[in-house]
Amino acid sequence: MSWILSLPLIIPFATAIAAFALRDRAAGRWISVAGSAMLLGTAALLMARAMRHGVIAAQMGGWPAPFGITLVADLLSAAMVGITAIIALAVSIYALADIGGRLERLGYHALFNLLIGGVNGAFLTGDLFNLYVWFEVMLIASFGLLILGGRKEQIDGGVKYVTLNLISTVLFLSGIGLLYGMTGTLNMADLSRAVETVENHGLLSVVAMMFMVAFGVKAALFPLFFWLPAAYHTPAFSVSAVFAGLLTKVGVYALIRMFTLVFDHDTGLTHTILLWVAGLTMITGVLGAAAQSDIRKILSFHIVSQIGYMVLGLALLSPLALAGAVFYLIHHIAVKANLFLIAGVAQRLTGHTELARIGGLYKSAPLLAVLFLIPAFSLAGFPPLSGFWAKYILVKAALDIEGWLIAGLALLVGLLTIYSMTKIWAQAFWAPHPEGIAPALSRIAPGARAALLLPVAGLAGLTVLIGLMPQPLLALAEAAAAQLLDPTPYVAAVLGGAP
Amino acid sequence: MNSVILKAGTKYLVGLLLLVSVFMLLRGHNAPGGGFIGGLLGATGFVLYAIACGTAQARAALRLAPRTIAAAGLGVALASGAIAALAGEAFFTGQWLFLGAGETGKGLPISSVLLFDIGVYLVVFGAILTLVFALEEET
Numbered sequence: 001m002s003w004i005l006s007l008p009l010i011i012p013f014a015t016a017i018a019a020f021a022l023r024d025r026a027a028g029r030w031i032s033v034a035g036s037a038m039l040l041g042t043a044a045l046l047m048a049r050a051m052r053h054g055v056i057a058a059q060m061g062g063w064p065a066p067f068g069i070t071l072v073a074d075l076l077s078a079a080m081v082g083i084t085a086i087i088a089l090a091v092s093i094y095a096l097a098d099i100g101g102r103l104e105r106l107g108y109h110a111l112f113n114l115l116i117g118g119v120n121g122a123f124l125t126g127d128l129f130n131l132y133v134w135f136e137v138m139l140i141a142s143f144g145l146l147i148l149g150g151r152k153e154q155i156d157g158g159v160k161y162v163t164l165n166l167i168s169t170v171l172f173l174s175g176i177g178l179l180y181g182m183t184g185t186l187n188m189a190d191l192s193r194a195v196e197t198v199e200n201h202g203l204l205s206v207v208a209m210m211f212m213v214a215f216g217v218k219a220a221l222f223p224l225f226f227w228l229p230a231a232y233h234t235p236a237f238s239v240s241a242v243f244a245g246l247l248t249k250v251g252v253y254a255l256i257r258m259f260t261l262v263f264d265h266d267t268g269l270t271h272t273i274l275l276w277v278a279g280l281t282m283i284t285g286v287l288g289a290a291a292q293s294d295i296r297k298i299l300s301f302h303i304v305s306q307i308g309y310m311v312l313g314l315a316l317l318s319p320l321a322l323a324g325a326v327f328y329l330i331h332h333i334a335v336k337a338n339l340f341l342i343a344g345v346a347q348r349l350t351g352h353t354e355l356a357r358i359g360g361l362y363k364s365a366p367l368l369a370v371l372f373l374i375p376a377f378s379l380a381g382f383p384p385l386s387g388f389w390a391k392y393i394l395v396k397a398a399l400d401i402e403g404w405l406i407a408g409l410a411l412l413v414g415l416l417t418i419y420s421m422t423k424i425w426a427q428a429f430w431a432p433h434p435e436g437i438a439p440a441l442s443r444i445a446p447g448a449r450a451a452l453l454l455p456v457a458g459l460a461g462l463t464v465l466i467g468l469m470p471q472p473l474l475a476l477a478e479a480a481a482a483q484l485l486d487p488t489p490y491v492a493a494v495l496g497g498a499p
Numbered sequence: 500m501n502s503v504i505l506k507a508g509t510k511y512l513v514g515l516l517l518l519v520s521v522f523m524l525l526r527g528h529n530a531p532g533g534g535f536i537g538g539l540l541g542a543t544g545f546v547l548y549a550i551a552c553g554t555a556q557a558r559a560a561l562r563l564a565p566r567t568i569a570a571a572g573l574g575v576a577l578a579s580g581a582i583a584a585l586a587g588e589a590f591f592t593g594q595w596l597f598l599g600a601g602e603t604g605k606g607l608p609i610s611s612v613l614l615f616d617i618g619v620y621l622v623v624f625g626a627i628l629t630l631v632f633a634l635e636e637e638t
Contacts, residue, residue, distance in 0.1 A: 006580075006590035013577055020570045061583075061591040110570070 002058035004049055005071040005124060007042045008081050011035055012088075012117030019109035029096055032109040036089040039116070043078075043085040050078035051476075055483065055493035057126065065126070065494050066187030072126035072494055075480035076326055080123040080253055083333045086462070087245045088116045090455035094341055095238040097448035103148055103236060111148070115141035115242065122250045126494055128176055128186040131254065135172070135218070139165050142247060145239045146231060157231035164227040168217035175210035178203070189494035191262045192487050201265060208263040208270050215258070219251025221311060222281040225304045229288065232303070233296035233353070237344025240296060244303055245337030249329055252310045256325060259314060260484040267317060274315035279409050282308030286416040295343045295353040295428065298420050299336070302379065305413060306332050309394055312406065316397050322481035324393035327473060331386040331466060335375040338459035342372050345452050346428055349439035355424065360433035364440040369429050371453070374460040376425065378467065380417040386466035389474070502551070509551040516544035524620050525613075534616035538623025546631050554635045565628035572621025579614035591615075 015035025022028040049056055055074040059065055073081070092112070099108050118137035125131050139162070147158040180186055182203065183194035198204050213224065220228040228248070232240050255274075263270055285305025292298045310332070313325025343353060345368055350358035362369045378385035381392075391414055398407035433439060441449060466473055483490065520541035527533025549557035558564075583592040593612045600606030 002589040003584065010577065010581065010590070013573065017570055017574045017577070020566075058589055060589060061593065062589045107566070 002060075002071075004042070004046050005056065005058040005073055006060070008039060008046065008085075008120040008124060009071075009117055011039045011042060012113045012120065015039075016110045016113035016117065019113060020107055023105055023107055023109065028104060028109050029092075029099070032092040032095065032113060033089070035113060036085065036092045036116070039120075040082075040085040040089050043082040046073055047078045047082050049073075050075055055490050057493040065496075066185050066190035069130050070126035070187060070189070070494050071124045072189070072490065073124060074483045074490055075476060076253070076256070076484065077123045079326070079330060079476060079480060080249070081120055083330050084116065084119050084123065084246060086459075087242060087333060087337050090337065090341070090459055091238050091242045091245075093451055094241070094344070094455045097444075097451035098238045098344060099236060106148055108145070108148060108236075111141050111144040112238075112242070115145065115246075119246050119250055123253060126188050128179070128188055128191065132169070132172055132176060135169060135250075138247065138250065139169070142243065145243075146235050148235065148239070151234070154234045157234040161227045161231040164217055164224070168214045168224075171210050171217075172214035175207050175214060178207045178210070182207070187494065188257070188261055189487075189491040192491055195262055195265060198265075204263075205266055205269060208259075208266075209273075211258055211263065212255070212270065212273070215251045215254045216277070217251070218248065219255060219307055219311070220248045220281075220304050221251075221277050221307060222284050222304075225281070225285070225307075228304060229292075229297055229300040232300040233294060237340060237347065241337045241340035241344070244299065244340045245333045248303055248307055249310075249333055252307060252314075252325075252329060255311065256314050256322075256484065260317075260322070261487050261490065271315045271317055274311055275403075275406065278308045278312035278315050279406055280308075281305065281311065282409060282413040286413045286420070289420045290416065290423075293355045295346065295355065295424055296340065298424060299339050299343060302417065302420065303336060305417065306336070306379070308413070309391065309410065312410065313394055313397070316394075316401060316403065317485075318397055318401060319478065319481050319485060320393060320400065321397035322484055323474065323477040324390065324397050326477040326480045327393055327470075328390040330473065330477075331378070331390045331463070334459050334462050334466075335378050335387065338375045338456060338463070339372075339379065341452075341456050341459070342368065342375070345444075345456065346372075346439075348452070349441070349443060350428070350433060350437065355427035357434060358428050358439075359431040360429075360437065360439055362429040363432075364438045367441060367453070371456050371460050372425070372429070374463055376421040378463045380421050381414040384467045386463045386470070388467065389470040393474070393477075505551045509547055513544045513548050516547070517541055520544065520620075524616060527616060528613060534619030535623055537616075538620040539627065541620065541624045542627035542631070545628055549632065549635055554632050558632065561628070565625045565632060567625070569622050569625025569629065572618045572623075572625055574618070575621060576615050576618025579611045579618055582611045582614070 015031060019028045019031045022031060050073050057070055057072045060069045115138060118134050118141055121134035122131055125134060143158055143162050146161060147154050182198050183191060185191055185194050217224045232243055259270060282305050285301050289298045289301035292301060310325045310328045313321045313328060346361060347353045349365060352358050378387035381387045395407050395410050520537045523532040523540055524534055524537030545557050545561060580591040582594050583590060586594055593610055596609045597606040598609060
């Protein structure tokens with residue numbers, strides 16, 4: 001039982017070492033693909049186990065909880081590891097054509113796999129300090145990826161990214177220290193029991209706010225999101241796709257985990273703040289996007305806006321709302337990573353991502369146009385795509401508890417999302433290219449074309465599949481939400497005792 | 500930096516620092532010390548050498564690229580965790596071998612924990628030197 005939980009960490013790290021050793025050869029990039037495929041297989045196995053046995057836990061090094069480091073997988077963790085593996089595989093195939101020899105020799109594949117390992121670690125760990133370590137692993141790997149190649153705007157974005165994330169890390173670490181001082185434990189399951197005995201509720205709320213700000217920076221919540229649009233449009237497209245898909249979602253995951261398992265003593269305070277933050281995040285993100293004219297910048301601001309929806313699900317804290325948040329997380333990771341991958345193909349064909357300088361894609365590359373329409377409409381929430389169900393569940397959850405204002409806001413933001421997507425559509429796809437180039441897909445060599453379009457088509461297929469058959473994912477999300485709202489099985493799985 | 504005193508002092512200090520770093524690494528098992536601090540001390544030795552005699556000489560003395568050392572260290576650490584699989588135990592469970600254990604004593608204990616510490620040593624050593632060499636060469 002224990003190895004199925006360790007393998008999602010061992011595989012990316014072993015892949016990273018092998019890819020580093022072979023970074024001068026073509027084999028290096030295939031190792032990345034093979035590692036991601038193995039990870040996907042393991043993640044599927046983990047998912048199957050988690051569905052059959054409920055929450056599964058393993059003690060690393062055989063040290064019993066709460067003294068050792070525990071790895072835990074409930075349905076949410078298993079699902080997040082699963083979608084991470086899907087994105088890892090898609091991006092590593094895309095990278096076959098996208099990442100040139102220079103970045104490979106600098107160690108792109110090693111850093112990429114370290115990042116995936118860090119993300120998986122954050123999803124699986126059951127120990128708060130260990131979560132901090134995984135955040136650091138992610139930060140180091142992502143900073144490396146962000147500045148790989150060393151162009152001026154990359155360094156500029158990278159410095160902002162690291163500075164704000166370091167502040168978040170310091171807050172996180174201080175919060176950990178205070179929490180340890182109050183409870184004497186850092187095992188999350190143990191904390192869930194220990195915080196109930198804390199008498200100083202004021203201090204506990206302060207610590208909760210520190211965690212909220214720390215994870216809020218990671219998740220790019222209002223008003224802490226500035227690093228994201230400053231950094232995400234600069235690196236290689238494979239890098240920004242994996243960032244857009246996974247990094248902020250780790251912050252959201254940490255928020256969901258901590259504010260259901262540990263900090264549920266004063267939901268009137270914490271979750272009301274989260275509700276306001278969610279609303280403001282949604283609206284500022286989408287308005288920020290409206291002001292941009294570069295595809296990647298538009299998409300970056302939309303990440304911020306969409307994060308608001310997920311946090312809205314957490315803030316409402318009803319079974320349906322949490323299920324909506326989980327559903328939204330999974331749908332959004334696939335859609336957002338895909339949009340960045342498509343932006344990369346568009347840039348290859350037309351030579352730029354600045355909307356004013358490109359065009360003509362609809363006429364010359366209709367296949368790409370269709371592939372763009374699917375995630376773009378899904379992002380905006382058109383039926384019958386995955387985004388429609390995600391928004392539908394959240395709006396229904398808001399209406400159920402008579403949150404008219406926030407439900408209306410969620411719908412309005414959906415409408416404004418269409419505006420941005422229409423802007424990209426009209427400029428990049430419908431308008432003719434300003435320099436008269438016909439950006440047909442045949443401009444890319446057949447091998448590279450397959451490597452670029454296969455993951456795009458695969459992720460678009462996933463979006464359509466979720467859209468047409470939302471029931472299995474919804475059932476999974478509802479089961480995951482039920483586990484989040486009743487931590488007893490989680491605590492029992494980690495600490496033992498009667499289930 | 501061109502200083503005769505520094506160069507002459509470095510000759511003795513580098514060896515001493517490397518020796519202390521290994522001592523720290525081995526001592527760390529049951530007392531303060533360990534792979535992290537040992538790796539830092541070891542890296543200090545080469546940093547001193549690089550300051551006194553130039554990074555080119557330091558790189559030549561190191562023979563391997565520091566990044567390769569760090570990657571190898573990560574591999575060693577990962578392997579030390581995976582050894583537990585042979586015994587059918589959880590990842591990173593310490594595995595022990597007592598060399599020459601008899602009725603009189605428990606022998607010389609060799610463990611996968613030490614192997615992990617060696618991995619940490621190499622990662623820290625390699626990572627610090629990668630950074631310092633890069634910074635030294637920039638100026």
